[in-house]
Amino acid sequence: AAEAGxxxxxxxxxxxxxxxxxxxxxxxxxxSQVTGADAAIVVNNNAAAVMLVLTALGAGxxxxxxxxxxxxxxxxFRIPDVLRQSGATLVEVGTTNRTYARDxxxxxGKNTAAFLKVHASNFKVTGFTAESTLAQMVEVGERHGxxxxxxxxxxxxxxxxxxxxxTEPMVQQSVSDGAGLAMFSGDKLLGGPQAGIIVGxxxxxxxxxxxxMARALxxxxxxxxxxxxxxxxxxxxxxxxxxxxxxxxSASAESIAERAKNLLDSxxxxxxxxxxxxxxxxxxxxxxxxxxxxSTVVAVTPPADAESLxxxxxxxxxxxxxxxxxxxxxxxxxxMLPGEDAPVAEALAAAIRA
Ligand SMILES: *Cc1c(COP(=O)(O)O)cnc(C)c1O
Numbered sequence: 307a308a309e310a311g312x313x314x315x316x317x318x319x320x321x322x323x324x325x326x327x328x329x330x331x332x333x334x335x336x337x338s339q340v341t342g343a344d345a346a347i348v349v350n351n352n353a354a355a356v357m358l359v360l361t362a363l364g365a366g367x368x369x370x371x372x373x374x375x376x377x378x379x380x381x382x383f384r385i386p387d388v389l390r391q392s393g394a395t396l397v398e399v400g401t402t403n404r405t406y407a408r409d410x411x412x413x414x415g416k417n418t419a420a421f422l423k424v425h426a427s428n429f430k431v432t433g434f435t436a437e438s439t440l441a442q443m444v445e446v447g448e449r450h451g452x453x454x455x456x457x458x459x460x461x462x463x464x465x466x467x468x469x470x471x472x473t474e475p476m477v478q479q480s481v482s483d484g485a486g487l488a489m490f491s492g493d494k495l496l497g498g499p500q501a502g503i504i505v506g507x508x509x510x511x512x513x514x515x516x517x518x519m520a521r522a523l524x525x526x527x528x529x530x531x532x533x534x535x536x537x538x539x540x541x542x543x544x545x546x547x548x549x550x551x552x553x554x555x556s557a558s559a560e561s562i563a564e565r566a567k568n569l570l571d572s573x574x575x576x577x578x579x580x581x582x583x584x585x586x587x588x589x590x591x592x593x594x595x596x597x598x599x600x601s602t603v604v605a606v607t608p609p610a611d612a613e614s615l616x617x618x619x620x621x622x623x624x625x626x627x628x629x630x631x632x633x634x635x636x637x638x639x640x641x642m643l644p645g646e647d648a649p650v651a652e653a654l655a656a657a658i659r660a
């Protein structure tokens with residue numbers, strides 16, 4: 307990304323032919339290899355991806371969505387409002403807690419542009435619930451010639467369940483279940499730059515790419531370079547070791563406990579006001595509600611008030627952001643990148659002196 311930003315790049319030229327090429331050619335190839343989809347395009351963020359897909363495919367027609375999935379993602383991004391904005395007519399089926407494949411069957415008509423499935427990424431419905439699966443929706447859609455669009459949200463490329471968390475739908479699964487297009491974020495569980503990724507069937511990707519709004523939402527070379535650099539470890543199978551969010555998720559309890567102990571021991575006088583404590587790290591920055599992983603933290607009981615110690619940490623260079631739990635300040639090594647242990651210790655020593 308730094309090289310692409312500072313110098314020339316082959317963004318819109320094919321080095322093989324010397325002719326002008328598509329800016330999406332490289333990334334589409336990479337995304338196809340990683341996800342199994344035919345083709346891909348990348349826009350500014352997933353909100354833009356969903357808006358673009360619905361506009362390109364749904365304008366002037368109907369898009370069918372489960373009542374349980376006509377949700378607000380956050381920051382005013384509401385599926386019913388996005389659909390209205392795209393020029394598509396929202397057709398809600400099922401109920402808040404239960405929607406079946408037959409509800410989609412009943413709604414399929416001449417004017418149906420697509421079925422839309424939205425991953426409920428920021429809330430949970432429990433009790434007596436039923437959800438039409440993507441595969442069921444694809445089965446109904448295929449009989450009526452209706453594509454299924456899947457807003458995956460986080461877009462996990464690795465299995466969260468293998469790391470002790472709830473199952474998050476995976477992009478590869480969405481593609482193999484037959485989604486016409488799947489949309490997901492570049493900067494949630496993928497661990498890359500802010501981007502909205504659209505993968506799927508070649509003819510649908512082409513429709514989206516040719517829509518005038520695609521130009522307005524396109525990404526620059528630095529984003530594409532950063533996204534490529536993020537996808538390569540997934541291809542090589544080294545993502546858990548190389549991608550920061552997965553390094554943090556996969557960090558072992560022993561390594562975290564050891565780093566916490568080193569931090570506690572490396573700051574003069576810290577053992578008098580702090581201790582090691584079992585705690586939980588929240589995962590996903592709001593995109594995985596309620597998901598936590600066990601951790602060992604340094605818990606500081608400040609001699610004065612917690613707020614002034616937190617403020618001193620924030621005003622340090624580089625600023626350190628810690629969290630308060632029951633008047634104690636917690637520092638969680640799981641969230642510290644490689645090489646950050648020493649700067650955190652320095653900041654803590656300076657804040658305590660101050
Ligand atoms: C986060 C999210 C979005 C928006 O993605 P951004 O990349 O933040 O714009 C859209 N849909 C779902 C289901 C999400 O979880």
